[in-house]
Amino acid sequence: MTDSSRRDRRRPLELLGFSAIIAIVIGVIVWGGARNIETALIWAGISFVVVVVVVAMLVLATFRDTDGDGNSRRDDSDGDSPH
Numbered sequence: 001m002t003d004s005s006r007r008d009r010r011r012p013l014e015l016l017g018f019s020a021i022i023a024i025v026i027g028v029i030v031w032g033g034a035r036n037i038e039t040a041l042i043w044a045g046i047s048f049v050v051v052v053v054v055v056a057m058l059v060l061a062t063f064r065d066t067d068g069d070g071n072s073r074r075d076d077s078d079g080d081s082p083h
Contacts, residue, residue: 015055023048 027044031037 015059016052019048019051019055022051 023044026047027040030043031040034040
């Protein structure tokens with residue numbers, strides 16, 4: 001089993017931090033418009049969850065799984081794929 005680098009271990013925290021920053025910005029914008037803290041907190045929470053899900057899906061879509069030798073595990077070039 002290979003040891004993950006420090007950057008790989010901190011990536012989830014980077015994604016959560018990015019989502020938290022976006023949620024805070026959305027919360028401030030809503031609070032500035034509505035002047036209601038409950039509404040601002042609700043919108044901040046919703047935006048946090050939405051950004052976490054979207055960023056996670058984008059990371060999964062761009063992730064390329066390798067076996068350590070640089071070869072892709074999803075390589076279906078041998079023609080054995082049922083599709």
